[in-house]
Amino acid sequence: xxxxxxxxxxxxxxxxxxxxxxxxxxxxxxxxxxxxxxxxxxxxxxxxxxxxxxxxxxxxxxxxxxxxxxxxxxxxxxxxxxxxxxxxxxxxxxxxxxxxxxxxxxxxxxxxxxxxxxxxxxxxxxxxxxxxxxxxxxxxxxxxxxxxxxxxxxxxxxxxxxxxxxxxxxxxxxxxxxxxxxxxxxxxxxxxxxxxxxxxxxxxx
Ligand SMILES: C[S@@+](CC[C@H](N)C(=O)[O-])C[C@H]1O[C@@H](n2cnc3c(N)ncnc32)[C@H](O)[C@@H]1O
Numbered sequence: 645x646x647x648x649x650x651x652x653x654x655x656x657x658x659x660x661x662x663x664x665x666x667x668x669x670x671x672x673x674x675x676x677x678x679x680x681x682x683x684x685x686x687x688x689x690x691x692x693x694x695x696x697x698x699x700x701x702x703x704x705x706x707x708x709x710x711x712x713x714x715x716x717x718x719x720x721x722x723x724x725x726x727x728x729x730x731x732x733x734x735x736x737x738x739x740x741x742x743x744x745x746x747x748x749x750x751x752x753x754x755x756x757x758x759x760x761x762x763x764x765x766x767x768x769x770x771x772x773x774x775x776x777x778x779x780x781x782x783x784x785x786x787x788x789x790x791x792x793x794x795x796x797x798x799x800x801x802x803x804x805x806x807x808x809x810x811x812x813x814x815x816x817x818x819x820x821x822x823x824x825x826x827x828x829x830x831x832x833x834x835x836x837x838x839x840x841x842x843x844x845x846x847x848x849x
Contacts, residue, residue, distance in 0.1 A: 655682075657837055658740055661769045661844060662686045664835075667693060671735035674698060674759070676724055676752075677742025681708030688714050696720055698727075724752040729759045736760075740769040744814045753827035760849045766829065772836070772843035773816035779839050787811075817843050 647654065662683060667673065669692040675683050678697035687695065695717040699705050705719045722728055724739075725748045737760050746752045756766055774780040787808045794804035815823060817840065821832050829847035836843050 653838065654741070654842075657769065657842055658682055658686060660837075661738075661740060661767065664844065664846070665736060665738060665767055666765060667736060669693070672696075672733060673736045673738065674729070674734045676737060676739040676756070677745065678708055678719070679704045679742070681711050683738060683740055684708065684712050684717055688712055688717060691716055694718075698722060698724075700724070725755060727755045727759050731758050732761045733759045734761065735764050736767070737765075738767045738769075741771070743768055743770050744810050749815075749823060750827065753823060753829075757828045757849055762849050764849060766824075766847050766849070768820075768845045768847075769842060770820075770845075771811045771814060772820075772840050774838075775836065775840045779841075783841065816840075817845075820845055 665687075667687075667690060671693045673687070673693055673695045675681075675687075675695060675697050678684060678699050679701075681697055684695055684697050687693075691714070693716065697705065697708050697712075697717065697719045699708075699719075699721065700723050702721060705721055709719055720728070724742070724746045737756050743749060743752070760766055774783055790808060791801035791804040795801040814820075817834050817836065820843075821834060824832050824845060824847045829849060831848040833846040834843055835846075
């Protein structure tokens, strides 16, 4: 789905995203909504850190476990809205293409803030709001075709309808920044990708 929506570019974006993350030796890193482990795979050369891949889906965790077999990378199943970790547990928290799917973003952000150590950073990569009117119109025209692909390729147009709907409903760059502030984050940096088709929000506790 990410391939279709980002024209395959999400792989390149994830690479760029990972390169932005400030990781220090000994850091504990939480990859929230880790899915099949794309980000952890890009980070698995960091044997000097400890990682947790956390996701609500057993099937996604299974895929990730098949792909990544490192002693310093563990997998935990659970919901972002109720993190089973003590306060101030992590040095870095990352989430890519996950936040949009959480049923309660406000609660999840509060949980992220709680388990992140003071003065450390939360990095979020997500689809966002395209700035240019023309590109936005073009993208939404293109997105109407995607459920048709879904029907033809996987006999499932609903999942693709959901994807487009979730992108449209997701807070734009300014609204997400406000949600982060309301959850207690500060020094928020926003980096637009492809004119805002996706955006990275970096925020500090
Ligand atoms: C589009 S995938 C992204 C996976 C991965 N981060 C990536 O970039 O490839 C979204 C993931 O969010 C997980 N997810 C959805 N709702 C969640 C929730 N409330 N708590 C934890 N994980 C959730 C799904 O199971 C899925 O693996």
